[in-house]
Amino acid sequence: MTPEEFRRWGHEAVDWAADYLSYPEHYPVLPPVEPGGLLAALPENAPEEGEPFETILADFQNRIVPGITHWNHPGFFGYFSVTGSPPGVLAELLAATLNNNGMLWKTGPAATELEQRTLAWLLNWLGLPRDWFGIIFDTASTSTLHALAAARLHAHPATRVDGAPPDLVVYTSEQAHSSVEKGAIALGMGQRNVRKIPTDDAFRMQPGSLREAIAADRAAGLRPCCIVATVGTTSTTSIDPVPEIAAIARETGIWLHVDAAYGGAAAVAEEYRHVLDGCEQADSLVVNPHKWLGTPVDLSAFYTRRPEVLREAFSLLPDYLRTAEEDRAVNFMEYGVPLGRRFRSLKLWFVMRAYGRKTVADILRQQIAWARELAAEIAAHPDFEVSAPAPLSLVCFRMRGSDDANRALLDRVNASGDVLLSHTVLRGRFVLRLAIGNWATRRNDVQHAWSLVRQAAAAR
Amino acid sequence: MTPEEFRRWGHEAVDWAADYLSYPEHYPVLPPVEPGGLLAALPENAPEEGEPFETILADFQNRIVPGITHWNHPGFFGYFSVTGSPPGVLAELLAATLNNNGMLWKTGPAATELEQRTLAWLLNWLGLPRDWFGIIFDTASTSTLHALAAARLHAHPATRVDGAPPDLVVYTSEQAHSSVEKGAIALGMGQRNVRKIPTDDAFRMQPGSLREAIAADRAAGLRPCCIVATVGTTSTTSIDPVPEIAAIARETGIWLHVDAAYGGAAAVAEEYRHVLDGCEQADSLVVNPHKWLGTPVDLSAFYTRRPEVLREAFSLLPDYLRTAEEDRAVNFMEYGVPLGRRFRSLKLWFVMRAYGRKTVADILRQQIAWARELAAEIAAHPDFEVSAPAPLSLVCFRMRGSDDANRALLDRVNASGDVLLSHTVLRGRFVLRLAIGNWATRRNDVQHAWSLVRQAAAAR
Numbered sequence: 001m002t003p004e005e006f007r008r009w010g011h012e013a014v015d016w017a018a019d020y021l022s023y024p025e026h027y028p029v030l031p032p033v034e035p036g037g038l039l040a041a042l043p044e045n046a047p048e049e050g051e052p053f054e055t056i057l058a059d060f061q062n063r064i065v066p067g068i069t070h071w072n073h074p075g076f077f078g079y080f081s082v083t084g085s086p087p088g089v090l091a092e093l094l095a096a097t098l099n100n101n102g103m104l105w106k107t108g109p110a111a112t113e114l115e116q117r118t119l120a121w122l123l124n125w126l127g128l129p130r131d132w133f134g135i136i137f138d139t140a141s142t143s144t145l146h147a148l149a150a151a152r153l154h155a156h157p158a159t160r161v162d163g164a165p166p167d168l169v170v171y172t173s174e175q176a177h178s179s180v181e182k183g184a185i186a187l188g189m190g191q192r193n194v195r196k197i198p199t200d201d202a203f204r205m206q207p208g209s210l211r212e213a214i215a216a217d218r219a220a221g222l223r224p225c226c227i228v229a230t231v232g233t234t235s236t237t238s239i240d241p242v243p244e245i246a247a248i249a250r251e252t253g254i255w256l257h258v259d260a261a262y263g264g265a266a267a268v269a270e271e272y273r274h275v276l277d278g279c280e281q282a283d284s285l286v287v288n289p290h291k292w293l294g295t296p297v298d299l300s301a302f303y304t305r306r307p308e309v310l311r312e313a314f315s316l317l318p319d320y321l322r323t324a325e326e327d328r329a330v331n332f333m334e335y336g337v338p339l340g341r342r343f344r345s346l347k348l349w350f351v352m353r354a355y356g357r358k359t360v361a362d363i364l365r366q367q368i369a370w371a372r373e374l375a376a377e378i379a380a381h382p383d384f385e386v387s388a389p390a391p392l393s394l395v396c397f398r399m400r401g402s403d404d405a406n407r408a409l410l411d412r413v414n415a416s417g418d419v420l421l422s423h424t425v426l427r428g429r430f431v432l433r434l435a436i437g438n439w440a441t442r443r444n445d446v447q448h449a450w451s452l453v454r455q456a457a458a459a460r
Numbered sequence: 461m462t463p464e465e466f467r468r469w470g471h472e473a474v475d476w477a478a479d480y481l482s483y484p485e486h487y488p489v490l491p492p493v494e495p496g497g498l499l500a501a502l503p504e505n506a507p508e509e510g511e512p513f514e515t516i517l518a519d520f521q522n523r524i525v526p527g528i529t530h531w532n533h534p535g536f537f538g539y540f541s542v543t544g545s546p547p548g549v550l551a552e553l554l555a556a557t558l559n560n561n562g563m564l565w566k567t568g569p570a571a572t573e574l575e576q577r578t579l580a581w582l583l584n585w586l587g588l589p590r591d592w593f594g595i596i597f598d599t600a601s602t603s604t605l606h607a608l609a610a611a612r613l614h615a616h617p618a619t620r621v622d623g624a625p626p627d628l629v630v631y632t633s634e635q636a637h638s639s640v641e642k643g644a645i646a647l648g649m650g651q652r653n654v655r656k657i658p659t660d661d662a663f664r665m666q667p668g669s670l671r672e673a674i675a676a677d678r679a680a681g682l683r684p685c686c687i688v689a690t691v692g693t694t695s696t697t698s699i700d701p702v703p704e705i706a707a708i709a710r711e712t713g714i715w716l717h718v719d720a721a722y723g724g725a726a727a728v729a730e731e732y733r734h735v736l737d738g739c740e741q742a743d744s745l746v747v748n749p750h751k752w753l754g755t756p757v758d759l760s761a762f763y764t765r766r767p768e769v770l771r772e773a774f775s776l777l778p779d780y781l782r783t784a785e786e787d788r789a790v791n792f793m794e795y796g797v798p799l800g801r802r803f804r805s806l807k808l809w810f811v812m813r814a815y816g817r818k819t820v821a822d823i824l825r826q827q828i829a830w831a832r833e834l835a836a837e838i839a840a841h842p843d844f845e846v847s848a849p850a851p852l853s854l855v856c857f858r859m860r861g862s863d864d865a866n867r868a869l870l871d872r873v874n875a876s877g878d879v880l881l882s883h884t885v886l887r888g889r890f891v892l893r894l895a896i897g898n899w900a901t902r903r904n905d906v907q908h909a910w911s912l913v914r915q916a917a918a919a920r
Binding site for chain 2: 001002004005006007009010011013014015016017018019020021022030031033035036037038039042045046047048049055056060063064065067068070071078079082085086088090092093094095096097098099100101105106107108109113114116117118120121122125138139140159160162163164166177178179181182185186189190191192193234235296297298313314317318320328337338340341342346349350353354355356357358359422423424425433
């Protein structure tokens with residue numbers, strides 16, 4: 001494809017994208033497809049000869065798009081809703097055009113320094129210490145794995161050479177994301193060394209139980225290594241009491257990592273800055289701009305106050321990667337598993353500048369308000385109950401009745417094509433989750449979802 | 461930004477990208493910037509109010525692009541050259557527009573199945589077994605970490621629960637990529653358990669030494685766990701004798717992983733299919749379409765014949781991620797660390813279809829031919845020597861003289877702005893690397909680089 005053909009097809013692609021973004025609700029949120037459907041429709045082998053781009057673009061529109069779950073749909077309320085805002089999309093186009101690999105400062109000076117600056121901007125928006133070291137990974141799961149690796153090295157410096165000792169313990173709440181446990185498994189710390197601390201009525205880690213667990217492990221000859229607190233758990237967006245947890249971490253000398261992948265974003269709005277109270281004492285923290293901050297997937301921002309520990313955990317500089325600038329510049333490849341690095345900071349830069357903090361804060365506070373309004377309506381309805389406090393933009397609820405009835409309710413609502421809700425299990429009971437987070441969602445969309453839920457409940 | 465504004469700015473961005481792609485040599489390959497330059501030029505804080513997109517785009521063009529190392533420049537011969545081909549760039553635009561997160565089949569049916577199909581297409585192009593399980597990760601370093609984790613679980617199933625035992629040994633060559641060692645460190649297997657097997661005159665792992673090392677470790681009570689062979693090492697593109705290594709792996713029951721991140725691509729051309737000889741016996745293999753196969757970063761294709769082992773190493777299914785389709789569809793999040801998944805297969809699909817196998821094969825064989833031609837010219841020159849065999853598209857060479865003289869030579873050549881060469885150290889000697897791999901590179905560019913080298917050598 002010549003640059004002039006690229007221009008022509010680029011304009012076509014942009015027009016398609018503009019049309020799509022102006023009306024994503026043209027498609028059902030969940031596509032009406034069965035496993036294997038696309039596989040059956042696609043050729044067994046790639047072509048020997050190149051195909052006209054027209055055909056490829058048509059196949060994209062006719063075969064791929066109808067089989068996509070539309071995370072852009074304003075009725076997408078499952079998992080955590082995300083937003084690839086238009087400025088972020090254009091940044092991805094430009095980043096792919098440059099195709100820069102910023103593994104070293106030398107191989108991407110602007111990419112390296114823009115990553116440093118945008119991550120510092122984000123700290124400022126969140127009210128966190130500006131001098132923290134930031135690095136972008138693909139997902140929060142990867143960020144948390146890096147936090148655990150740093151904590152492990154901090155607790156046991158010989159890990160790097162000798163391997164993971166069998167006695168390092170990780171503490172998190174029973175509501176924490178599965179990535180904490182997965183990270184411990186991957187790092188060879190052992191699933192049995194992950195303690196899931198009980199939570200209170202609001203699904204928040206109980207500091208007293210944490211303290212007891214640490215003491216019991218120490219008494220048993222084990223070494224507490226890392227506490228992972230969560231600001232905005234996946235099931236309910238509960239916010240662990242980080243100030244109390246941080247005090248325990250300080251007293252006991254244990255690394256504190258905060259998973260604020262979703263919830264941390266709320267701190268951009270002044271009145272929700274408190275969600276990050278205590279986090280300034282953390283050793284590391286992750287927040288995902290690709291969740292609630294308008295940035296297309298993937299962009300997970302990982303911070304640590306102890307970059308030297310992270311670097312010691314991961315740095316290997318073979319001859320072929322040595323540069324003259326290594327004492328004067330950050331080489332991000334020294335701070336993690338991946339060597340190659342896509343130019344991800346560009347989209348964060350575009351999004352933060354195109355919207356500005358005030359607009360982003362307005363979007364978030366509005367979505368939180370809609371969630372609270374919805375929670376109040378559900379609580380007031382005789383046939384429904386709110387299943388957990390809704391401190392942010394997620395409402396967990398269920399119809400009064402059996403788990404099976406609620407499962408069927410969820411399926412009926414999602415079959416509408418208008419909305420996607422997801423589910424979780426709280427204290428053994430099946431619960432529906434309605435997560436507001438797509439910037440295209442309006443109050444009407446939330447109200448429509450609630451209306452579909454009531455209709456489906458009444459029709460059963 | 462409204463969809464109509466997106467349309468307008470999207471057209472602007474495409475026009476800029478088309479101009480850039482038609483003339484990337486407008487910029488020096490290595491930008492004339494110093495560490496901290498961009499940081500000093502950017503505001504300390506993100507704006508409170510949104511800024512006009514015009515300003516952002518202008519800053520991108522005026523501040524970012526001049527500070528970028530231009531991997532698109534036809535004179536980029538450093539590290540491994542890469543190509544973000546125009547169809548791949550457009551796919552990235554569309555993927556960012558959809559903003560799909562294919563963590564589960566349900567959250568991205570088309571993304572999941574297109575990943576399955578394109579990775580099977582690639583197996584077919586490479587002449588590898590079609591029934592291997594494939595999954596996309598960001599980089600080869602991440603893929604290799606997953607290979608080591610699977611090998612670890614295979615050797616010691618209790619790893620998942622109990623943690624990494626201290627006695628598992630990984631074997632690779634002294635020329636292997638640093639990611640093997642980094643992966644072992646990250647997984648808690650211990651740097652001291654990585655054996656770097658000596659290489660022969662052509663920098664290939666010596667099977668005899670491998671066999672001895674395994675026997676010695678077993679005699680010492682250690683447990684050999686994984687052999688990592690390389691097809692196309694980073695320093696010289698040497699190709700380990702995989703058939704012999706595979707035979708050892710089979711005899712000893714050790715997991716064989718092949719790092720074919722760069723070199724594997726050559727197998728797309730029939731006459732170079734032999735570079736993957738023996739790889740059909742591997743337990744896992746990585747090849748990076750984002751290196752030599754026209755796909756924008758990042759896209760690393762990881763394959764394994766034993767997906768059940770990979771899944772056992774990484775699967776955790778919390779309640780909130782359970783779906784009705786989990787027995788009938790692949791949920792890629794079960795097979796690795798990352799949960800969220802960008803829709804990366806789209807660009808591979810676009811690239812494979814837009815070019816077709818024959819065109820890709822022609823590009824690769826042409827680049828290999830240019831490298832061989834260059835190697836012959838260097839070998840024939842009285843002031844230079846070729847430092848390693850050039851089986852693929854990389855030539856390692858040095859000027860006769862000291863390491864310092866060669867370092868200075870490299871700096872002078874790179875200061876031209878016309879080319880970027882990188883370096884490595886072979887048998888203790890500093891060596892220049894000229895890696896052909898950018899699809900925009902022409903024979904003239906290679907010849908020009910060689911001419912610059914000769915001029916710089918003569919001018920010293």
